[in-house]
Amino acid sequence: MSDHIDPAKLDRLAEVAVRTGVNLQPGQDLVITAPLAAIDLVRRIAVHAYKAGGGIVTPFFSDDAITLARYEHAPDESFNRAPEWLYEGMAAAFKSGAARMAITGDDPMLLAEQDPAKVARLSKATSIAAKPAMNPIVGFEVNWNVVAYPGAAWASRVFPDLPVEEAQGKLMDAIYDASRLGGDDPVANWEAHSKNLRERVDWLNAQNFAALHYTGPGTDLHLGLAEGHIWKGGASLALNGVVCQPNIPTEEVFTCPHAYKVEGTVSATKPLAHQGKVIEDIQVRFEAGKIVEAKASKGEDILNQLLNTDDGASRIGEVALVPHSSPISQSGVLFYNTLFDENASCHIALGQCYADTIEGGSELSPEQLKQKGGNQSIIHVDWMMGSDAVDIDGITKMGERVPVMRGGEWA
Amino acid sequence: MSDHIDPAKLDRLAEVAVRTGVNLQPGQDLVITAPLAAIDLVRRIAVHAYKAGGGIVTPFFSDDAITLARYEHAPDESFNRAPEWLYEGMAAAFKSGAARMAITGDDPMLLAEQDPAKVARLSKATSIAAKPAMNPIVGFEVNWNVVAYPGAAWASRVFPDLPVEEAQGKLMDAIYDASRLGGDDPVANWEAHSKNLRERVDWLNAQNFAALHYTGPGTDLHLGLAEGHIWKGGASLALNGVVCQPNIPTEEVFTCPHAYKVEGTVSATKPLAHQGKVIEDIQVRFEAGKIVEAKASKGEDILNQLLNTDDGASRIGEVALVPHSSPISQSGVLFYNTLFDENASCHIALGQCYADTIEGGSELSPEQLKQKGGNQSIIHVDWMMGSDAVDIDGITKMGERVPVMRGGEWA
Numbered sequence: 092m093s094d095h096i097d098p099a100k101l102d103r104l105a106e107v108a109v110r111t112g113v114n115l116q117p118g119q120d121l122v123i124t125a126p127l128a129a130i131d132l133v134r135r136i137a138v139h140a141y142k143a144g145g146g147i148v149t150p151f152f153s154d155d156a157i158t159l160a161r162y163e164h165a166p167d168e169s170f171n172r173a174p175e176w177l178y179e180g181m182a183a184a185f186k187s188g189a190a191r192m193a194i195t196g197d198d199p200m201l202l203a204e205q206d207p208a209k210v211a212r213l214s215k216a217t218s219i220a221a222k223p224a225m226n227p228i229v230g231f232e233v234n235w236n237v238v239a240y241p242g243a244a245w246a247s248r249v250f251p252d253l254p255v256e257e258a259q260g261k262l263m264d265a266i267y268d269a270s271r272l273g274g275d276d277p278v279a280n281w282e283a284h285s286k287n288l289r290e291r292v293d294w295l296n297a298q299n300f301a302a303l304h305y306t307g308p309g310t311d312l313h314l315g316l317a318e319g320h321i322w323k324g325g326a327s328l329a330l331n332g333v334v335c336q337p338n339i340p341t342e343e344v345f346t347c348p349h350a351y352k353v354e355g356t357v358s359a360t361k362p363l364a365h366q367g368k369v370i371e372d373i374q375v376r377f378e379a380g381k382i383v384e385a386k387a388s389k390g391e392d393i394l395n396q397l398l399n400t401d402d403g404a405s406r407i408g409e410v411a412l413v414p415h416s417s418p419i420s421q422s423g424v425l426f427y428n429t430l431f432d433e434n435a436s437c438h439i440a441l442g443q444c445y446a447d448t449i450e451g452g453s454e455l456s457p458e459q460l461k462q463k464g465g466n467q468s469i470i471h472v473d474w475m476m477g478s479d480a481v482d483i484d485g486i487t488k489m490g491e492r493v494p495v496m497r498g499g500e501w502a
Numbered sequence: 503m504s505d506h507i508d509p510a511k512l513d514r515l516a517e518v519a520v521r522t523g524v525n526l527q528p529g530q531d532l533v534i535t536a537p538l539a540a541i542d543l544v545r546r547i548a549v550h551a552y553k554a555g556g557g558i559v560t561p562f563f564s565d566d567a568i569t570l571a572r573y574e575h576a577p578d579e580s581f582n583r584a585p586e587w588l589y590e591g592m593a594a595a596f597k598s599g600a601a602r603m604a605i606t607g608d609d610p611m612l613l614a615e616q617d618p619a620k621v622a623r624l625s626k627a628t629s630i631a632a633k634p635a636m637n638p639i640v641g642f643e644v645n646w647n648v649v650a651y652p653g654a655a656w657a658s659r660v661f662p663d664l665p666v667e668e669a670q671g672k673l674m675d676a677i678y679d680a681s682r683l684g685g686d687d688p689v690a691n692w693e694a695h696s697k698n699l700r701e702r703v704d705w706l707n708a709q710n711f712a713a714l715h716y717t718g719p720g721t722d723l724h725l726g727l728a729e730g731h732i733w734k735g736g737a738s739l740a741l742n743g744v745v746c747q748p749n750i751p752t753e754e755v756f757t758c759p760h761a762y763k764v765e766g767t768v769s770a771t772k773p774l775a776h777q778g779k780v781i782e783d784i785q786v787r788f789e790a791g792k793i794v795e796a797k798a799s800k801g802e803d804i805l806n807q808l809l810n811t812d813d814g815a816s817r818i819g820e821v822a823l824v825p826h827s828s829p830i831s832q833s834g835v836l837f838y839n840t841l842f843d844e845n846a847s848c849h850i851a852l853g854q855c856y857a858d859t860i861e862g863g864s865e866l867s868p869e870q871l872k873q874k875g876g877n878q879s880i881i882h883v884d885w886m887m888g889s890d891a892v893d894i895d896g897i898t899k900m901g902e903r904v905p906v907m908r909g910g911e912w913a
């Protein structure tokens with residue numbers, strides 16, 4: 092571990108992740124996926140999980156060097172396949188009641204030097220194979236949570252001018268602040284924060300807008316909302332009856348857009364880091380929900396590859412509102428990590444919708460979800476388009492306009 | 503990694519483990535279980551596996567700190583359970599053709615301070631849950647291999663007077679020598695070594711003894727052999743058609759004793775390390791194959807707990823012959839690790855037999871195996887009883903005596 096990572100901060104992250112994040116129940120098993128570099132966080136999570144009365148903690152580690160060994164030496168056919176048995180095993184764990192925790196913090200540029208076609212093929216094969224393990228998570232069948240560890244490569248990317256150990260220490264501090272871990276009682280702080288998000292959610296659900304209209308530099312977007320859409324934010328009630336905080340940090344309220352009722356143009360306000368590449372100055376045009384034109388000043392080929400992954404990859408499955416004054420936005424840190432950056436800015440996500448952001452969505456067939464406007468894809472990629480120059484109106488079913496955000500803040 | 507571990511030796515171990523040990527086939531997946539401390543070896547194995555044309559390498563890491571967190575903080579019920587879904591996942595991998603590699607080298611004293619009852623309960627729960635994953639290995643449905651990494655705690659146990667990093671370097675050297683990795687062409691050396699073992703095996707199978715008779719200090723043992731027993735040693739032909747070297751190192755030839763035809767007394771010649779405890783000066787008496795008396799100068803309670811694990815735990819499932827002049831024996835190093843110590847001495851194993859050491863055994867029902875003398879248990883614990891003072895005779899079906907070993911050497 093980096094000497095510069097404050098162990099008290101790391102331990103508090105672990106404790107809040109267990110108690111508030113995944114909210115592990117007595118006797119409940121816990122499946123953790125983590126980069127090997129995050130071992131110090133995983134060990135602390137295991138301690139807090141067992142202290143909370145958890146059953147069995149089972150970690151799965153990925154390792155950057157082993158991943159690179161595959162890219163450098165494996166036969167070409169290897170990139171069409173993923174270990175299905177592993178994901179089916181995890182699915183069996185969730186079926187038997189296990190909760191899930193994912194640690195992020197890998198090197199965002201790990202695959203930058205690798206053949207993009209291989210990266211895309213393996214990513215697609217993995218997404219397909221992982222479906223049995225992802226569906227119970229996306230569908231909130233069990234309580235789950237994602238937190239971040241300040242891995243060396245990631246920290247150096249965020250703070251390129253610092254020696255790596257110092258960068259890790261500084262990134263730990265940034266994670267700590269962004270995750271609202273300070274103060275005497277972070278669990279109580281999280282309850283208050285979650286209540287604030289809940290009030291926004293309740294107001295938006297009461298308005299029950301038909302659409303949102305975004306205006307700003309390079310953006311004039313009419314974004315229809317799915318039939319029976321539900322705004323969510325903060326805590327989630329999983330189908331197993333456990334309330335969890337899926338993301339730490341989280342600042343967003345979000346719902347399901349209508350995949351066939353999005354029209355106009357939108358400009359990204361931050362670079363998009365995807366599979367080891369950075370895509371800059373994205374501009375797209377929607378027609379009937381589909382992106383029909385896509386430009387970028389850098390990485391346009393990666394963007395087009397992403398949009399062509401499958402049918403749903405060029406439509407959107409999530410729309411999220413985040414005030415420009417959010418602590419993460421105000422920190423000015425570009426994290427190159429969706430868990431953080433999506434909480435710095437209003438955003439939309441290409442690809443898969445969250446079924447539970449449509450009323451009764453978890454019980455709907457794919458065809459029924461589609462009829463309500465819910466998008467389906469093997470990808471879900473968040474994409475920042477908020478700033479202090481963006482205004483948003485809600486459009487009621489009667490066609491009236493209600494100010495939602497002005498200059499990036501709640502109106 | 504310890505600076506004192508010679509990277510060239512570690513890399514050769516990885517290469518021989520992949521090419522000679524598991525003999526990974528083009529396109530074949532590989533499941534690895536390893537202590538996290540062995541990451542440097544696992545990374546090198548991944549490189550050699552992919553270079554050999556392997557499909558997907560999937561490592562599972564155990565971590566001493568996380569294991570201890572469970573003992574220190576988990577609720578009592580946790581020790582009755584193991585993650586069945588994980589072992590069923592591995593079983594699915596083997597069914598789909600994956601090979602298996604296990605890395606040993608954990609801290610042999612890790613659980614020394616823990617409640618022995620908890621240790622025994624968790625070990626039993628894990629053995630039962632792991633059956634779906636262990637059966638295809640024990641039954642050689644796929645090619646597999648075990649090798650060792652010189653972990654810090656293990657190295658300090660073997661060389662307690664050295665600073666830990668130096669101990670690791672020295673243990674790496676000892677592993678290298680014991681594993682016959684030196685010279686220009688270790689793969690060819692292994693072929694020659696395997697041929698020698700094969701010649702012993704062929705002679706013993708041609709003799710087709712009814713029993714072995716051991717005499718030595720504190721030992722006078724009549725050990726019946728199973729009906730249709732087959733001596734094995736060196737390379738194994740797995741049912742998937744791949745020849746592998748299951749153990750690196752290996753010096754033993756072994757077969758299946760008759761679980762109901764063992765009579766007399768036997769004294770262990772080395773301490774037995776079991777679940778973090780050392781059992782010393784074991785002396786047992788067999789009647790009709792069952793241990794009816796067991797003494798030890800230290801750890802007698804652990805020994806009795808072990809013998810009471812289940813019905814088959816007080817009978818034997820393996821008998822193995824190793825000359826006292828084997829390189830591991832001559833090194834004088836006590837490794838506190840079965841993979842090595844069993845290759846320094848003639849031994850027997852309490853518990854489960856290897857079905858493939860009985861003719862057609864892999865196709866027999868448990869009842870049929872039992873009728874031939876094959877023992878069944880959830881444990882398999884090797885137990886050293888050879889020395890330069892032990893003589894062994896073979897007893898033919900006609901009751902004639904044929905010298906097998908004299909003063910610990912092939913007669």
Ligand SMILES: [Zn+2]
Pocket residue numbers: 343345409411433438473
């Ligand atoms: Zn979002």
Ligand SMILES: [Zn+2]
Pocket residue numbers: 409440471472473
């Ligand atoms: Zn999203």
Ligand SMILES: [Zn+2]
Pocket residue numbers: 754756820822844849884
């Ligand atoms: Zn043996």
Ligand SMILES: [Zn+2]
Pocket residue numbers: 820851882883884
């Ligand atoms: Zn054995």
